[in-house]
Amino acid sequence: MATYRKLSASEIAALEKNNCFCEDWNNIEVTEKFNPERVRNTNFSGNVKIGALEKSFTFPGNITRRSSINDASIHNCIIGDNVYLSHISGYIANYKIGEDTSIENVDTLVVEEKCSFGNNVSVASLNEGGGREVPICDNLSAHIGYMMTLYRHRPELIKRLENLVKEYSESVSSDMGEIGCNVHIRNCKTIKNVKIGSYATLDGCAELCNGSINSNEAAPIHFGISVIAHDFIASSGTEITDGALIDKCFIGQACQIGKQYSATDTLFFCNCQGFHGEAASVFAGPFTVTHHKSSLLIAGMFSFSNAGSGSNQSNHMYKLGPIHQGIVERGSKTTSDSYVLWPAKVGAFTLVMGRHTSHSDTSDLPFSYLIENNNESVLVPGANLRSVGTIRDAQKWPKRDKRKDPNKLDQINFNLLSPYTIQKMMKGQKILLSLKEIAGETCDTYYYHSTKIKNSSLNNGIKLYELAINKFLGNSIIKRLENTKFKSIEEIRKRLQPDTQDGLGNWVDVAGLIAPKSVIDQTMQDIEDGKFKSIDEINECLAKIHKEYYTMEWTWAIVKIQEKYGKKIEEITIADIIGIVEKWKDAVVTLDKILYEDAKKEFTLKTKTSFGVDGTDEEKDKDFENVRGDFDKNPFVLEVLNHIEVKTALGNELIDRIKDIK
Numbered sequence: 259m260a261t262y263r264k265l266s267a268s269e270i271a272a273l274e275k276n277n278c279f280c281e282d283w284n285n286i287e288v289t290e291k292f293n294p295e296r297v298r299n300t301n302f303s304g305n306v307k308i309g310a311l312e313k314s315f316t317f318p319g320n321i322t323r324r325s326s327i328n329d330a331s332i333h334n335c336i337i338g339d340n341v342y343l344s345h346i347s348g349y350i351a352n353y354k355i356g357e358d359t360s361i362e363n364v365d366t367l368v369v370e371e372k373c374s375f376g377n378n379v380s381v382a383s384l385n386e387g388g389g390r391e392v393p394i395c396d397n398l399s400a401h402i403g404y405m406m407t408l409y410r411h412r413p414e415l416i417k418r419l420e421n422l423v424k425e426y427s428e429s430v431s432s433d434m435g436e437i438g439c440n441v442h443i444r445n446c447k448t449i450k451n452v453k454i455g456s457y458a459t460l461d462g463c464a465e466l467c468n469g470s471i472n473s474n475e476a477a478p479i480h481f482g483i484s485v486i487a488h489d490f491i492a493s494s495g496t497e498i499t500d501g502a503l504i505d506k507c508f509i510g511q512a513c514q515i516g517k518q519y520s521a522t523d524t525l526f527f528c529n530c531q532g533f534h535g536e537a538a539s540v541f542a543g544p545f546t547v548t549h550h551k552s553s554l555l556i557a558g559m560f561s562f563s564n565a566g567s568g569s570n571q572s573n574h575m576y577k578l579g580p581i582h583q584g585i586v587e588r589g590s591k592t593t594s595d596s597y598v599l600w601p602a603k604v605g606a607f608t609l610v611m612g613r614h615t616s617h618s619d620t621s622d623l624p625f626s627y628l629i630e631n632n633n634e635s636v637l638v639p640g641a642n643l644r645s646v647g648t649i650r651d652a653q654k655w656p657k658r659d660k661r662k663d664p665n666k667l668d669q670i671n672f673n674l675l676s677p678y679t680i681q682k683m684m685k686g687q688k689i690l691l692s693l694k695e696i697a698g699e700t701c702d703t704y705y706y707h708s709t710k711i712k713n714s715s716l717n718n719g720i721k722l723y724e725l726a727i728n729k730f731l732g733n734s735i736i737k738r739l740e741n742t743k744f745k746s747i748e749e750i751r752k753r754l755q756p757d758t759q760d761g762l763g764n765w766v767d768v769a770g771l772i773a774p775k776s777v778i779d780q781t782m783q784d785i786e787d788g789k790f791k792s793i794d795e796i797n798e799c800l801a802k803i804h805k806e807y808y809t810m811e812w813t814w815a816i817v818k819i820q821e822k823y824g825k826k827i828e829e830i831t832i833a834d835i836i837g838i839v840e841k842w843k844d845a846v847v848t849l850d851k852i853l854y855e856d857a858k859k860e861f862t863l864k865t866k867t868s869f870g871v872d873g874t875d876e877e878k879d880k881d882f883e884n885v886r887g888d889f890d891k892n893p894f895v896l897e898v899l900n901h902i903e904v905k906t907a908l909g910n911e912l913i914d915r916i917k918d919i920k
Contacts, residue, residue: 304334639719669804732842761813
């Protein structure tokens with residue numbers, strides 16, 4: 259805690275000699291290492307405290323500046339040790355400025371009144387017409403945002419969550435703003451009612467009003483040139499640059515927004531990227547990415563998704579206003595110029611191509627292609643399980659998690675196959691078999707929720723879902739029995755018993771957190787019952803649920819294994835386990851071979867078009883190889899081949915370990 263004192267007569271004389279002015283120098287206090295020679299051309303008003311001025315700053319280009327206060331107007335501020343303030347054309351008012359911070363060439367930096375710095379701002383998420391407003395706060399997680407957005411049928415839950423956000427907002431409200439330590443602000447215009455965390459860089463911002471920039475040493479924040487942001491919260495590690503326009507938005511950890519991107523009433527959670535395009539009333543779950551100038555995301559929920567150029571949706575049918583909404587479940591992609599007329603629901607890991615206006619719901623048929631053909635929506639169930647792009651996406655998401663803050667707000671499950679997706683495939687299989695039974699095996703076309711399914715697509719979907727189900731269940735049992743030597747079938751059966759009852763029933767994807775619905779329901783009930791006293795306590799509970807994922811996953815998997823094979827744990831034999839593992843091996847190898855063949859398409863003669871422009875076919879091949887590489891040496895291809903070997907060996911190891919047990 260710094261110790262302050264009044265200015266001495268000699269210090270006042272030195273300040274006045276340096277063209278400094280204050281109506282009452284008694285309102286200015288300084289620490290013992292204050293140096294009046296480093297304060298020039300500055301007007302002081304209100305109560306001002308100034309720390310030591312003895313260090314130097316090194317700026318880009320190896321420019322050195324001494325910590326000092328020059329050409330500024332300072333009103334009612336607490337200035338920490340070794341701060342550099344220079345060329346403040348307007349004034350700095352009502353701020354506490356941390357040590358080693360530099361502020362240069364800024365118009366106005368002010369807190370006008372008591373405010374909450376963006377906390378408790380209401381964001382009209384998902385539905386532009388209202389009714390799903392989310393009050394944002396510094397510690398908002400994707401999962402709490404999900405509950406507040408989608409569970410409006412539980413008014414007590416919404417009320418409790420809103421009250422907790424309000425209480426937090428009141429606790430951080432102040433008529434004094436904070437600028438942390440090691441902050442660098444330069445060439446900015448208006449900054450009003452904004453809290454700025456340590457190690458943030460603000461360079462060339464046009465206007466920032468009513469917000470929190472929650473930067474820290476582990477995960478600094480960068481706001482860049484011409485950014486305009488009103489009523490916002492930016493979480494640690496974010497980058498908002500290049501003329502981005504932000505209005506009433508929460509921006510999660512390690513997000514990147516820039517290149518004139520425009521966002522209104524949108525929740526962006528961790529690792530989202532928005533460039534060039536526009537978002538309005540969007541719930542952008544983790545890893546929502548849109549890079550193109552003509553892409554519009556509006557009134558939809560997305561996560562782990564990629565919007566192609568020209569992708570857009572409509573939430574307005576020109577009757578009662580923009581009141582419609584859509585859900586795009588995790589892992590889905592939209593191709594260039596795709597269009598969806600809300601309301602609609604797109605199943606997990608679905609590829610959307612073309613224009614779709616029939617309000618389809620494919621949520622129980624994941625990993626599909628949704629294609630437009632002759633103005634109709636055609637569904638190809640399970641087709642995305644054959645796509646090398648799907649596996650590549652699943653592998654890249656963990657690698658693209660840029661969060662460096664040890665306190666991670668969002669709990670992210672990256673698994674492609676989980677109880678959440680497998681339960682949908684199981685249900686999807688039943689739907690396809692039911693369509694086949696009702697309409698007949700020889701029917702050319704089947705209809706499901708405003709989509710058409712060809713006969714061949716339906717049959718392939720059933721087979722692909724079966725492969726994925728066998729892969730997941732086999733993987734679960736191998737994982738459960740790994741690294742253990744068993745002496746008897748009784749020991750194996752004991753190991754197969756679940757460790758908890760949590761995990762039974764349906765599972766949900768709560769914006770990145772995959773968990774049993776019963777566990778999430780109980781958490782919401784606990785919120786309604788007032789068992790949580792803060793948003794942080796709820797986040798801690800959700801982190802614990804995430805940590806226990808694999809324990810609960812096994813509870814679900816062993817139930818499905820028993821149902822699928824018609825045997826209780828007490829009846830399972832060595833032959834049964836070996837049979838499950840053999841099916842798993844077949845599923846893994848079959849799917850990997852499909853992926854291998856799909857990858858090979860990227861190296862066909864057709865894909866070499868435009869290579870070797872002015873040369874022979876031989877030169878075309880060489881040009882292609884030098885740019886794209888050789889198929890057999892492609893890193894992903896090698897990984898697929900290695901995956902076949904490794905997984906086959908893993909299955910064989912378990913079979914060898916248990917085959918002789920009686």
